Amino acid sequence: MSYQRVVLKAFGGPENLELEELKDLPEPAAGQLRVKVLTAGTGFTDTIIRQGQYVDVKDKPPFTPGYDWFGVVDKLGEGVTQFKVGQHVADMPVIGGYTQYLCADAEQVVPAPDGLDPTQAVAMILSYTTAYQMLTRIRTLEPGTTCLVHAAGGAVGTALLELGREMGLVIYGTASQGKHDLIRHFKATPIDYKTEDFQQRIMAETGGKGVDVVFDTIGGKNWSRSYRCLDRGGMLIAFGALQVTTGEEGIPSLLWSFAKLLAGWKLIPDGRASTFYNIHSRRKKLPVEFKQDVSALFAMLKAGKLNPAIADVVPLSQIRSVHERIDKAQIAGKVILRCD
Numbered sequence: 001m002s003y004q005r006v007v008l009k010a011f012g013g014p015e016n017l018e019l020e021e022l023k024d025l026p027e028p029a030a031g032q033l034r035v036k037v038l039t040a041g042t043g044f045t046d047t048i049i050r051q052g053q054y055v056d057v058k059d060k061p062p063f064t065p066g067y068d069w070f071g072v073v074d075k076l077g078e079g080v081t082q083f084k085v086g087q088h089v090a091d092m093p094v095i096g097g098y099t100q101y102l103c104a105d106a107e108q109v110v111p112a113p114d115g116l117d118p119t120q121a122v123a124m125i126l127s128y129t130t131a132y133q134m135l136t137r138i139r140t141l142e143p144g145t146t147c148l149v150h151a152a153g154g155a156v157g158t159a160l161l162e163l164g165r166e167m168g169l170v171i172y173g174t175a176s177q178g179k180h181d182l183i184r185h186f187k188a189t190p191i192d193y194k195t196e197d198f199q200q201r202i203m204a205e206t207g208g209k210g211v212d213v214v215f216d217t218i219g220g221k222n223w224s225r226s227y228r229c230l231d232r233g234g235m236l237i238a239f240g241a242l243q244v245t246t247g248e249e250g251i252p253s254l255l256w257s258f259a260k261l262l263a264g265w266k267l268i269p270d271g272r273a274s275t276f277y278n279i280h281s282r283r284k285k286l287p288v289e290f291k292q293d294v295s296a297l298f299a300m301l302k303a304g305k306l307n308p309a310i311a312d313v314v315p316l317s318q319i320r321s322v323h324e325r326i327d328k329a330q331i332a333g334k335v336i337l338r339c340d
Helices: 044-051 118-124 127-136 155-167 177-185 198-205 220-227 242-246 251-267 279-285 287-302 316-327
Strands: 003-008 017-022 032-041 069-076 088-091 101-105 146-149 170-175 189-192 211-216 230-238 273-276 310-315 334-338
Touching (some): 032 118, 044 316, 069 101, 069 118, 088 118, 118 287, 127 155, 127 279, 155 170, 170 177, 177 189, 189 198, 211 220, 220 230, 310 316, 316 334
Parallel strands (some): 146 170, 211 230, 230 273
Antiparallel strands (some): 003 017, 032 069, 069 088
8 A cells, every 4th residue: 555755854954855755554563663754843943943953853855744634543563562553642843744655663652542633633642742741841830920931822832822811821923924823813813013113112011110021933134122021920831943944044053142141131130031952852751741741732622722723734745835934934833734
């Protein structure tokens, strides 16, 4: 039986993504599952990987991109007893998700309850788990906590807005004008980063105090301004780097900026703090926590408490156009690949 997958032929632009057909399904080794992938997530992290600038991916093309996937067990490898054929599962392999079939280690995958919408379920893995862990694992955020979310109209941004709303947080979100209605939908206050100075706006909104937490995925050039938006006792949580995808900043420059800023802030005691969050490195250190958090989000989705912002659902064959839209910051929410 044949199947299709996307292959990145060389680092660079979306034109290097190709759909190929293989004549035989992969066979699971001992301790593995073969999974029929129903949906795969897309996002700016995939575009960084495509460009060859993601530090956690050492593979060289050709390989199949795709940070996360949701699917159903199709075949069990030798020794696998904790899963059954037909059971829904998910994983975050960092690469490999843009495919109709794959094999995964049984110890890695997360079981999912039946009855979930695959297009919504895959959003829980990278996007919502990133948001959930930043909101719950780094510090305790009480109802009424004030937050600034950058790139609030994106996949992780909208997850922060929805989960933050459920937690009773007061949230301001930067985004282009076309994404403001989506931000208001999640009961947050939009700030147009193209026409407004977000630092001045935050100070005006908070009576000069600043916010308790800033979630900044923009990059090193933005972190110092975000830090100045904090109230005393506040925290900057830096994650991701959108400026890498736009070409405004490279990984070496990003890391150097963060190192300099961290060193400078520590020399000036002001009651404020900063940290960097990365879901991949955290999962490697705390794999049980990752499974717990994904499972908690699946339960919330099953209970009807979450409704992720899905901008579009497209087949694998449209992957180039999806990456082009991500590169141009044209997507409000998340685009899902329908793999089956």
